[in-house]
Amino acid sequence: MGDILQISGLTKRFGGLVAVNNVSFSVHEGEILAVIGPNGAGKSTLFKLVASFLRPTAGEVRFQGKRISGLSPHVVARMGVVRTFQETTIFKGMTVRDNVIIAHQLRARASLPGFYFGSLTAREDEAEFGRSADEILELLGLERIRDEPALSLPHGHLRALGMAIGLATRPKVLLLDEPFAGMNHDETVRAVDMVRGVRNRGVTILLVEHDMPAVMRISDRIVVLNFGEKIAEGTPTEIRHNHKVIEAYLGIEDEAIGF
Numbered sequence: 001m002g003d004i005l006q007i008s009g010l011t012k013r014f015g016g017l018v019a020v021n022n023v024s025f026s027v028h029e030g031e032i033l034a035v036i037g038p039n040g041a042g043k044s045t046l047f048k049l050v051a052s053f054l055r056p057t058a059g060e061v062r063f064q065g066k067r068i069s070g071l072s073p074h075v076v077a078r079m080g081v082v083r084t085f086q087e088t089t090i091f092k093g094m095t096v097r098d099n100v101i102i103a104h105q106l107r108a109r110a111s112l113p114g115f116y117f118g119s120l121t122a123r124e125d126e127a128e129f130g131r132s133a134d135e136i137l138e139l140l141g142l143e144r145i146r147d148e149p150a151l152s153l154p155h156g157h158l159r160a161l162g163m164a165i166g167l168a169t170r171p172k173v174l175l176l177d178e179p180f181a182g183m184n185h186d187e188t189v190r191a192v193d194m195v196r197g198v199r200n201r202g203v204t205i206l207l208v209e210h211d212m213p214a215v216m217r218i219s220d221r222i223v224v225l226n227f228g229e230k231i232a233e234g235t236p237t238e239i240r241h242n243h244k245v246i247e248a249y250l251g252i253e254d255e256a257i258g259f
């Protein structure tokens with residue numbers, strides 16, 4: 001399979017601090033790739049650079065061969081590289097289903113006023129969005145709570161709704177920022193299945209995560225950062241036995257790492 005994202009020489013400085021230092025790797029179409037590393041290694045910064053929430057100091061990100069670094073995040077999202085939405089972008093007063101329907105606007109043909117004032121295109125869009133929303137809710141196991149207000153959802157469901165909102169925009173690459181954080185074992189198992197289900201629909205997944213057992217189970221490949229630099233790249237088995245990686249995590253409790 002080809003490369004959907006190419007990250008080349010990516011560097012980000014904050015004053016004197018180099019948060020991401022000359023990092024290069026590719027993401028293959030259809031894979032689940034995790035970026036891991038100890039606290040402060042530069043994972044979040046790398047993510048923001050890929051989604052174009054930050055401009056690199058040097059280097060670039062290419063999506064399907066086109067440079068996306070320097071474009072605004074909403075343009076990059078429209079092209080198909082979408083970061084999962086934080087809980088704050090969920091409309092708490094609206095139902096789960098309506099939140100997903102509204103998220104379809106990002107790729108709507110009709111203008112937003114048209115959507116509300118009932119043009120033909122908008123009505124067609126609205127019907128299609130409803131069908132698509134139901135399909136996404138089913139994929140993520142949220143169909144039973146589709147008419148509940150987002151306000152009343154527990155943490156795990158809110159996270160799944162964030163993913164549903166991301167999916168509504170028909171991404172080609174979905175960037176998941178710590179998708180398993182704060183979840184118990186059963187919730188993590190369900191969320192891992194959910195992410196696999198999304199990938200099986202043809203969406204490439206790039207994720208940042210601290211939960212090592214989950215990362216080891218879900219990833220096709222892993223990129224490891226330490227002090228802003230890429231120190232390893234490979235399959236979960238290769239990463240588990242990589243000396244540089246073991247050294248980088250030295251001193252951290254074994255259970256926390258999960259190797």
Ligand SMILES: Nc1ncnc2c1ncn2[C@@H]1O[C@H](COP(=O)(O)OP(=O)(O)OP(=O)(O)O)[C@@H](O)[C@H]1O
Nearest residue numbers: 014017018019037038039040041042043044045046
């Ligand atoms: N906007 C910013 N201004 C200045 N320094 C920053 C900024 N964002 C991040 N940093 C610094 O860059 C380094 C990398 O941070 P980053 O958040 O990318 O690491 P991380 O691997 O995601 O960490 P964690 O696992 O703790 O979330 C850290 O030293 C951090 O303090």
